[in-house]
Amino acid sequence: xxxxxxxxxxxxxxxxxxxxxTYFPTLYRIAFLQxxxxxxxxxxxxxxxxRYMKSGMEFESREHEKAWxxxxxxxxxxxxxxxxxxxxxxxxxxxxxxxxDVCGETAESSYLKDEQSxxxxxxxxxxxxxxxxxxxxxxxxxxxxxxxAEILEKxxxxxxxxxxxxxxxxxxKLQEEYCFEEF
Amino acid sequence: MKNFRESYRKAVDAIxxxxxxxxxxxxxxxxxxxxxxxxxxxxxAAAVAGGMFVICALGGVAATGYAKSIIRTDENGFQTxxxxxxxxxxxxxxxxxxxxxxxxxEQSEEKQSxxxxxxxxxxxLTEPDASLVGGWTLKEYQSLGEQEILTRLEAGEKRxxxxxxxxxxxxxxxxxxxxxxxxxxxxxxxxxxxxxxxxVDSVEGGEIHAxxxxxxxxxxxxxxxxGEEETEALLESMDLTVYL
Numbered sequence: 506x507x508x509x510x511x512x513x514x515x516x517x518x519x520x521x522x523x524x525x526x527t528y529f530p531t532l533y534r535i536a537f538l539q540x541x542x543x544x545x546x547x548x549x550x551x552x553x554x555x556r557y558m559k560s561g562m563e564f565e566s567r568e569h570e571k572a573w574x575x576x577x578x579x580x581x582x583x584x585x586x587x588x589x590x591x592x593x594x595x596x597x598x599x600x601x602x603x604x605x606d607v608c609g610e611t612a613e614s615s616y617l618k619d620e621q622s623x624x625x626x627x628x629x630x631x632x633x634x635x636x637x638x639x640x641x642x643x644x645x646x647x648x649x650x651x652x653x654a655e656i657l658e659k660x661x662x663x664x665x666x667x668x669x670x671x672x673x674x675x676x677x678k679l680q681e682e683y684c685f686e687e688f
Numbered sequence: 689m690k691n692f693r694e695s696y697r698k699a700v701d702a703i704x705x706x707x708x709x710x711x712x713x714x715x716x717x718x719x720x721x722x723x724x725x726x727x728x729x730x731x732x733a734a735a736v737a738g739g740m741f742v743i744c745a746l747g748g749v750a751a752t753g754y755a756k757s758i759i760r761t762d763e764n765g766f767q768t769x770x771x772x773x774x775x776x777x778x779x780x781x782x783x784x785x786x787x788x789x790x791x792x793x794e795q796s797e798e799k800q801s802x803x804x805x806x807x808x809x810x811x812x813l814t815e816p817d818a819s820l821v822g823g824w825t826l827k828e829y830q831s832l833g834e835q836e837i838l839t840r841l842e843a844g845e846k847r848x849x850x851x852x853x854x855x856x857x858x859x860x861x862x863x864x865x866x867x868x869x870x871x872x873x874x875x876x877x878x879x880x881x882x883x884x885x886x887x888v889d890s891v892e893g894g895e896i897h898a899x900x901x902x903x904x905x906x907x908x909x910x911x912x913x914x915g916e917e918e919t920e921a922l923l924e925s926m927d928l929t930v931y932l
Contacts (some may be wrong), residue, residue, distance in 0.1 A: 529705070530705045533706065534700055534703055534705065535824070537703060538700070544758075547706060582798050614898075617929070619699070619702050621693070622698055622699035623699070625692075625695055625696060625699045626696075626699040626700070626702075626703075629696065629699075641700075642695050644692065644693045644697070645696060645697055645700050668892065675692070677718050682689065682690060683689060683690050683691065683692040683695060684689045684690070684691060685693075686691075686692075686693060686694045
């Protein structure tokens with residue numbers, strides 16, 4: 506249980522709401538980037554908070570709490586990947602399923618402004634799952650290699666290798682337009 | 689050269705995140721403005737004794753691997769479609785729902801008319817607690833094909849029509865139900881079991897309509913002569929876990 510919940514005398518409605526509001530955007534974005542659609546992302550986040558409620562977990566720190574949520578979210582994504590529903594899902598023809606469409610952009614003006622963002626996001630979405638995970642955790646969540654390794658239950662050297670290969674693929678897709686900081 | 693971290697953060701921040709709201713207050717008045725499209729679905733959270741459910745405002749529960757139904761309302765009534773059809777029919781839910789509406793326009797009269805067929809069927813079926821209305825004066829079941837069961841419950845002048853649709857074993861579906869005179873005042877109600885109904889009122893008055901998707905089933909209930917609190921109590925008394 507987070508410190509906030511303890512201070513409030515237990516896992517009451519207000520502390521739960523605070524926890525959900527704190528992590529919902531982060532977990533939704535992780536789930537969305539893994540599953541590439543809003544419905545699955547919503548379901549996964551729902552499942553994660555349900556597990557949180559049932560688990561009665563107590564956390565040593567905010568970092569520990571966040572890492573737990575991210576780990577459970579990624580595990581739920583993997584579980585859904587293996588489900589018959591996802592396996593039978595029909596994909597749109599190549600070129601029609603775009604990051605912008607999946608993101609639900611509706612305003613033409615915002616589409617034009619964020620074309621660069623859409624192309625970048627599309628490139629990341631096209632990465633294999635194992636690269637996409639580490640790229641997001643490193644570049645967006647700003648987790649260290651060690652922290653990513655703990656969440657994904659992999660060796661640090663494996664995480665470094667995945668980051669390197671993911672970055673190489675992105676450089677090729679994005680035509681060397683971006684500089685990537687070292688790790 | 690652009691910085692990847694900064695650009696990636698900007699791109700991810702641009703992803704629309706659903707609005708999070710706690711349990712919708714009953715009786716909140718608002719006209720239906722049509723479906724807002726992706727990125728603006730509501731996630732309703734309801735505190736339950738001993739646990740908490742975070743429920744999508746579309747009336748579903750946590751993913752079970754089933755092609756989940758999406759229920760939306762418009763000025764006429766309810767439309768439902770499975771998620772897979774929503775993706776494959778032009779890649780947009782709007783196109784999918786438009787198709788469903790055109791298809792169902794032909795079916796709506798038939799579905800709303802009195803169907804004289806009556807068959808005995810075995811399937812999961814729940815109903816509101818009769819003790820809340822002092823017992824049913826009429827209770828009638830009709831099987832309308834392989835997928836639909838219509839239950840008619842009367843308590844004096846008050847009436848409930850309960851449509852139950854079974855989509856198990858189907859590749860997908862699209863369905864719509866329209867109410868004469870149209871509907872308004874869309875709102876949500878989440879039960880203690882954690883299931884969220886979409887509720888609307890008939891424009892002409894006197895009826896409340898509720899819709900929910902549970903597992904392979906969709907339930908649409910038409911309450912005639914019941915007030916808001918009575919309707920909520922009746923919905924609360926229905927055990928929807930039988931459909932999981």
